[in-house]
Amino acid sequence: MPKVLISDSLSPRAVEIFKERGIEVDVKTGLKPDELKAIIGGYDGLAIRSSTKVTKDVLAVATNLRVVGRAGIGVDNVDVPAATARGVVVMNTPFGNSITTAEHAIAMMMALARDIPEANASTHAGKWEKNRFMGVELYGKTLGVIGCGNIGSIVADRALGLKMKVVAFDPFLSPERAQDLGVEKVELDELLRRADFITLHTPLTNETRAILNRDSLARTKKGVRIINCARGGLIVEEDLKAAIESGHVAGAALDVFAEEPAKQNGLFGMERVICTPHLGASTTEAQENVALQVAEQMADYLVSGAVVNALNMPSVSAEDAPRLRPYMKLAEQLGSFAGQITETGLKAVTVEFEGQVAELNTRPLTAVVLKGLLAPLMESVNMVNAPVIAREREIKVSETKRQDAGDYQTLIRVIVSTEARTRTLAGTLFGGDKPRLVEIEDVPIEAEVTPNMLFIRNEDKPGFIGKLGTALGDAGVNIATFHLGRTAAGETAIALVCVDQPLGDDLVERIRALPSVVRAKALTF
Structure with missing residues (x-):
C-alpha cells in the first residue's frame, strides 16, 4: 500500500481522497527540516503547499519517495533538478486557482x-x-x-x-x-x-x-x-x-x-x-480545488501510473495509462537489451513508432526506452531522470511516428548509434499485451524476453548449434527456448537463447571461443 505524507495544511477532503484510493496517509504539518528528514524515507508521496521546503538534503534521504505534489502553481520551495536526478516526479496544480x-x-x-x-x-x-x-x-x-x-x-x-x-x-x-x-x-x-x-x-x-x-x-x-x-x-x-x-x-x-x-x-x-500579502490564490474555492487536485493527481500516479501536471516528465492521462502499460514493458525491454549489448559511447537514440502505437502518447515510451538503455551503464536511472541524463551526456534523442502499419499492426523500433556502429532492435505486442522481439540488428527473429538470456552473433555455418548446445549442457545450463534468425544463408546469424539460470563469466568466455561466434553476451531482465 502506498503511503503519503501531507506536511502542509490541506483540505480534509484530500485525506479522504487518498484513503478512498487505498493509500495510507499521515498529516504532520509544521515539521522542521530535521524532523522532515527523519521521517520522509518511509513515504512514497509528499503533498505540500508553500511552507515545506523540499531541498536536496531532504530528497537525499527520501529513499522511497516517488512523487511530490504541490497544491498550487509555484514550486520555488522544491529543488526540481535534485528531485529529477533522484527520479521523483514533481507535480503542481496550475489550473486550480x-x-x-x-x-x-x-x-x-x-x-x-x-x-x-x-x-x-x-x-x-x-x-x-x-x-x-x-x-x-x-x-x-x-x-x-x-x-x-x-x-x-x-x-x-x-x-x-x-x-x-x-x-x-x-x-x-x-x-x-x-x-x-x-x-x-x-x-x-x-x-x-x-x-x-x-x-x-x-x-x-x-x-x-x-x-x-x-x-x-x-x-x-x-x-x-x-x-x-x-x-x-x-x-x-x-x-x-x-x-x-x-x-x-x-x-x-x-x-x-x-x-x-x-x-x-x-x-x-x-x-x-x-x-496585498500574496492573496492571488486565497479564496475558499481555490484552496479546496488545489487540495483536491493534488490528491487526485498523486493518487492516480501511485495507483495507476497516470502522470498529470508533472514538471519533470511527460504527462500520462488516466485513460492512457492502461493502454500504454504493455508498451511501457516492451519499450523498457528494447532499451535494456540495447543497453546491455552496447559497449562503446552512446551518440544518438531514435525511437520509431509504427501502426497502432503511433496513435498514442509516445513521449513516456521514449523516456522508458532511455531508462532501459542507460540503466545497464549507470546507477539510479528511471524514466524521470533518463532524458536529463541523456542531455547531460549530449546523447541526441529523437522519435518518429508512422501510423501506417508495416509487417506488424504495432511496432516500436529502437536505433542506437554509438562511436563504433549503429544497431537496431524492434518489438511488437502479441495478443495486445505480450511483448515480443521481432528484429535484432536487422535480423528478423521472434522471441519472448525472459529473466536470463544469451545473445550470440555468429557466422551461419553448419554445426554451430550443436557445439553451443554441448557447451551449455556441459555447464549444467538448461535451455528453455532457442530462437534463431539470419540475414541470408551463410551470412550473419543471431541466436537468442533463454536459459533457466544466470550465466557465469567463465561459461560466456567459453562460448565466445567457439568457432563461428562473433559475439556472445549474457543478458538479464
Missing part, C-alpha cells in the same frame, strides 16, 4: 484605477476628500498582458468584457490563439509603449526575471499603472519606486514581492501603491 488569481488581478486593477484603498482609509478616518481621489476609467484603455498563458488569458477575457483593448506579449502565444482570445500579439517594446495598464502573468525564469526594470519602465507610457499578481522577481522594486516617485508611473498594485513574507519593503507606505 487560475480564476481566483485572474480575478484578484482585475480587482487590483480596478482598485488602482479608482484609488479605492486610500479613499477607504480616508473615509474611515472621518475625512471627506472627494476631490482628492480622481481616478481613471478602464473603458477604452489599453491593457498590456505580459504572459498570456492560462491566467493571463483569463485576465484578457475579463478585460475585454470591461471594453478594454488588450495587447499581449508572450513568445509562446501563436497568432491563431491570439485571434481566438481577441487580443493583439505584440513585442514587449510595443506593449510598453501603448499600454495604460500592465499586468504580469509569466513564470519567473532567467528570461523574465527583472523584465520591468529602470530601462523598460522608462519606455512605458507616462501615467502607466502596473499590476503584479505573478512573481515578485519580475519587477525590480527599487526601479519601480523611483518611477512612481518621479511621476512617470501613476501607481502599482502588487500581490507578490521579491522577498516573502514581506514584512519590510521600500514600496510600503507609498501613495498610489496597493499591496
Whole structure:
C-alpha cells in the first residue's frame, strides 16, 4: 500500500481522497527540516503547499519517495533538478486557482484605477476628500498582458468584457490563439509603449526575471499603472519606486514581492501603491480545488501510473495509462537489451513508432526506452531522470511516428548509434499485451524476453548449434527456448537463447571461443 505524507495544511477532503484510493496517509504539518528528514524515507508521496521546503538534503534521504505534489502553481520551495536526478516526479496544480488569481488581478486593477484603498482609509478616518481621489476609467484603455498563458488569458477575457483593448506579449502565444482570445500579439517594446495598464502573468525564469526594470519602465507610457499578481522577481522594486516617485508611473498594485513574507519593503507606505500579502490564490474555492487536485493527481500516479501536471516528465492521462502499460514493458525491454549489448559511447537514440502505437502518447515510451538503455551503464536511472541524463551526456534523442502499419499492426523500433556502429532492435505486442522481439540488428527473429538470456552473433555455418548446445549442457545450463534468425544463408546469424539460470563469466568466455561466434553476451531482465 502506498503511503503519503501531507506536511502542509490541506483540505480534509484530500485525506479522504487518498484513503478512498487505498493509500495510507499521515498529516504532520509544521515539521522542521530535521524532523522532515527523519521521517520522509518511509513515504512514497509528499503533498505540500508553500511552507515545506523540499531541498536536496531532504530528497537525499527520501529513499522511497516517488512523487511530490504541490497544491498550487509555484514550486520555488522544491529543488526540481535534485528531485529529477533522484527520479521523483514533481507535480503542481496550475489550473486550480487560475480564476481566483485572474480575478484578484482585475480587482487590483480596478482598485488602482479608482484609488479605492486610500479613499477607504480616508473615509474611515472621518475625512471627506472627494476631490482628492480622481481616478481613471478602464473603458477604452489599453491593457498590456505580459504572459498570456492560462491566467493571463483569463485576465484578457475579463478585460475585454470591461471594453478594454488588450495587447499581449508572450513568445509562446501563436497568432491563431491570439485571434481566438481577441487580443493583439505584440513585442514587449510595443506593449510598453501603448499600454495604460500592465499586468504580469509569466513564470519567473532567467528570461523574465527583472523584465520591468529602470530601462523598460522608462519606455512605458507616462501615467502607466502596473499590476503584479505573478512573481515578485519580475519587477525590480527599487526601479519601480523611483518611477512612481518621479511621476512617470501613476501607481502599482502588487500581490507578490521579491522577498516573502514581506514584512519590510521600500514600496510600503507609498501613495498610489496597493499591496496585498500574496492573496492571488486565497479564496475558499481555490484552496479546496488545489487540495483536491493534488490528491487526485498523486493518487492516480501511485495507483495507476497516470502522470498529470508533472514538471519533470511527460504527462500520462488516466485513460492512457492502461493502454500504454504493455508498451511501457516492451519499450523498457528494447532499451535494456540495447543497453546491455552496447559497449562503446552512446551518440544518438531514435525511437520509431509504427501502426497502432503511433496513435498514442509516445513521449513516456521514449523516456522508458532511455531508462532501459542507460540503466545497464549507470546507477539510479528511471524514466524521470533518463532524458536529463541523456542531455547531460549530449546523447541526441529523437522519435518518429508512422501510423501506417508495416509487417506488424504495432511496432516500436529502437536505433542506437554509438562511436563504433549503429544497431537496431524492434518489438511488437502479441495478443495486445505480450511483448515480443521481432528484429535484432536487422535480423528478423521472434522471441519472448525472459529473466536470463544469451545473445550470440555468429557466422551461419553448419554445426554451430550443436557445439553451443554441448557447451551449455556441459555447464549444467538448461535451455528453455532457442530462437534463431539470419540475414541470408551463410551470412550473419543471431541466436537468442533463454536459459533457466544466470550465466557465469567463465561459461560466456567459453562460448565466445567457439568457432563461428562473433559475439556472445549474457543478458538479464
